[in-house]
Amino acid sequence: MRLTRHPSNPVLMPNVFNDWEALNVFNPSVVFHQGLFHMHYRAQGSDYVSRIGYAVSEDGIVWNRLQRPVLSPSADFEARGVEDPRVTELDGRFYMAYTAYGRAGAHPEVGQTATGITPMYAVSDNLITWQRLGPVVVGEDNKDHALFPAKVGGRYVSFHRRPPSIWLAFSDDMRSWDGHVEVMGPRPELWDGKRIGAGGPPILTDEGWLILYHGYDDKHVYCLGTALLDLDDPSRVLKRPSTAILEPQETWEIKGDVPNVVFGTANPVVDGQVYLYYGGADRVIGLATAPLDELLAWTIAEG
Template identity: 35%
Template sequence: MIKKKLILEKTDNEFEINGVFNPGCYQEGDFVHMFYRAISSTTNSSIGYAKLNKHNEIIERNSEPIIKRDFDYERHGVEDPRIVKVDDTFYIFYVAYDGKNALTAYATGSDLFNIEKKGIISPTIKYSEVKKIIHGPQRYIDQADLYIKNVGEDILFWSKDVFLFPEKINGKFYMMIRVLPDIQIISFNNFDEINNDFWINYFFKGLNDSIVIECLDGRHVGGGCPPIKTPDGWLIIFHSVDSNRVYHTSVALLDLDNPLKVISRLKEPLFSPTEDWEKEGAVPNVVFATGTAIFDDRLCIYYGAADKRIGVAELSLKGLLKKLC
């Protein structure tokens, strides 16, 4: 049984007057730190902050953004953050939007509230070039053609839904990425390796080997919440978009030692837009999961609803794993 609740809405503060959604979350004991996307009156995005207790009640909320737009590559938006802690370092990945290109940037720090922006981590390669170097199914070429047609020849590869696994595996960082219409995973030793040469070699040599969750039907799938480590495997909560552009929340279980190995995947979505506040908003019919917390057996999945507000879905973690195993 899944229990849904609306937990956060916009305020009259300028930076979030048009909506709040897609929260990155970090659990600290009985509390949840929520970094959420906020839309201003000019439709630019920044990141707001709220603190929740274990009952998912808001006990603290900032009146100003906690992460602002500082650089030209993010002048129109810092969006959709995901938060993980690997060893003693926090990593916040977010979409940097300049009004045309959507790239993935990241920030790090030993203190969640004192982070340093590190810049762009995703490819800065035009789709027209991607088409030449990509070795993969035709559906990837079709997606590149679609972006070129809709935006122009100089559009860069759009990078969203990128985040790390919360621990190294066999000594390496593992990162979930999205080359539409599927979800892929790559690994690397350190962040100095990540540059355009890395991405070109990845596109050229490894794309087929990096696919982990394919879009079986509908429009596409994309990463949602950072993976949750369980005794049965890595629990992956992702979004799946059907042919009617309805965003659902779906789940899969990956092997602990080799996350490219899918143990199981639910055939049907875990949950879908059913409430009015999920079906009506800036983008209707969207449940877009981006963060989690676990209190005993209660799994809390935090998500953006209709690109306008934030909800939580609560369910039994053991019950979910039983369905997957």
């Protein structure tokens, strides 16, 4: 199965009139809330420091942007950027997974020391102002985390990545995480043979948790695929097709700040359609769609 790219692609491009997003905009989060699409996206300007911007849309294609970032680095361990937002709505609040990239240092808001590449969470009630909650893990380079849109066994569940695999962690309060367990690893000789990581928040279906994830091979070509996880035990993989559903083929997916990349970080379902938003070559944002029932049926049949 192949997703259908939208003819208006790319749906978001750098804005040369705002220095903080003049170079690259990519790897977005998108949630559908109260009839609108809300996007949070990673942006880079001339200083190459990543900040997170916000945009809103009625149709998921044409976007109106806020002219300032909604999240910027505020401590040493974020000094080189806040990256790759993934927002989940859960119990009436919005939780943003983002990667802190920087140096060692205690954060004034969360009081914990982190180094290098750290998977962080923040929370909001309005999608604009965010309060940092803290890291999933510290002391290791870790990223590609995303929160499940429902609790499992009464606990919060998050993806994260201990290279080269996708892992899970569990929490009672979104601040302390435990129960770390590996879910999936690379598959040699396939498109995801070198390293894999989670995409957007998993999609809850009657058949299981449908996930869209990225992976790359020895040629460093990033593609996207699907898998199905058990509802009650998401560490158990039920289905995992061997072929990708999206791979770089457009010029703006092949040529950019990092070549040959489609990097999906959002997959909201609206009126039965999966809207996959992804970074193209770390420069622009693309959209591809598929009916949820067809994507799920294909995953089950091919997995």
